[in-house]
Amino acid sequence: MKYWIAYQTIVSKEIRRFMRIWPQTILPPVITTSLYFLIFGTLIGRRIGDMNGVPYMDYIVPGIVLMSVINNAYANVVSSFYSTKFQRHIEELLVAPVPNWVILTGYVSGGGARGVIVGIVVALVARTFTDVTIAHYGVAITVFLLTAILFALGGLVNAIFANSFDDISIIPNFVMTPLVYLGGVFYTVDLLPEVWRKISLANPILYMVNAFRYGLLGVSDIRVGTALVMIAGFVVVLAGFSLWLLHRGVGIKN
Numbered sequence: 001m002k003y004w005i006a007y008q009t010i011v012s013k014e015i016r017r018f019m020r021i022w023p024q025t026i027l028p029p030v031i032t033t034s035l036y037f038l039i040f041g042t043l044i045g046r047r048i049g050d051m052n053g054v055p056y057m058d059y060i061v062p063g064i065v066l067m068s069v070i071n072n073a074y075a076n077v078v079s080s081f082y083s084t085k086f087q088r089h090i091e092e093l094l095v096a097p098v099p100n101w102v103i104l105t106g107y108v109s110g111g112g113a114r115g116v117i118v119g120i121v122v123a124l125v126a127r128t129f130t131d132v133t134i135a136h137y138g139v140a141i142t143v144f145l146l147t148a149i150l151f152a153l154g155g156l157v158n159a160i161f162a163n164s165f166d167d168i169s170i171i172p173n174f175v176m177t178p179l180v181y182l183g184g185v186f187y188t189v190d191l192l193p194e195v196w197r198k199i200s201l202a203n204p205i206l207y208m209v210n211a212f213r214y215g216l217l218g219v220s221d222i223r224v225g226t227a228l229v230m231i232a233g234f235v236v237v238l239a240g241f242s243l244w245l246l247h248r249g250v251g252i253k254n
Helices: 004-020 027-048 061-086 090-095 100-129 137-161 167-181 194-200 204-217 224-248
Strands: none
Touching (some): 004 061, 004 100, 027 061, 027 100, 061 137, 061 167, 061 204, 100 137, 100 224, 137 167, 137 204, 137 224
C-alpha cells in the first residue's frame, strides 16, 4: 500500500495525457476502422463471401480490434517514457523512493489503458457494421488484456533503448506493421501455400489474432491453448527483461 500513491500518480498522469488529446489518440483509430470496414468489409467482402464459415465482414473484426489495441498500447508507452527521458523528468523518478516495479507497472498500466479504451471504442464501431457477439468471454477478455500489456511492455523496452525520436518509430514502422498485416488479420493462413503457412506460424501476432478470433467468433487457425501459453510467456519474459533494464539503468542513468 505504501507505493500505491506513486503507482496511482503515474497511471493517472498517463491516462490524462492521452485523454487530453483524444482527437489525436482516440478519434483516428475510429476513422481508420470505419475505412477498413467500408473497403475490406463492404466492397471486397461481398466478393470474398465466407471465410472459415464466417462472413468476411465478421471475420476481420477481431483482427482490426486487436490491431488498434496493439498500436495504441505500444505508442502510448514508447512516446511517454521517451519524452520523460528527453525532458529529463526521469531524474525525478530515479531519485524518488519508488522501486522499479512500480515504475514499470505504472507506465504499462497507462499504456494498457489506452489500448483497452481504443479497442473498446473500435469494437463499438465494428458493431455498427456487423452483428458479431462474444462466443467465449474468458478467452476474448484474457487475450484482449494480455495483448495490451504485452505491447505496452514492448513500447517501454523500445523507449529505454531509444536515443532519439527517430528511434521510437523504427520498430513500429519496420517490425510491428509488417507482423500485424501478416498476422492473419484479413485472411486465414489456410489459404497460403504450405511453405508460407509454416513461415507465418513464426509470427507471434498470428497467435494473438487467432486466439482473439476464437474468443469472438469461435473459429481459429491454431490451437487456442498454445496461443494463450505463448502470449502469457511473452508477457513474463518481456516484463522480466524490462525490470532488468530499469535495474541496470540502461539508456536512463547515462
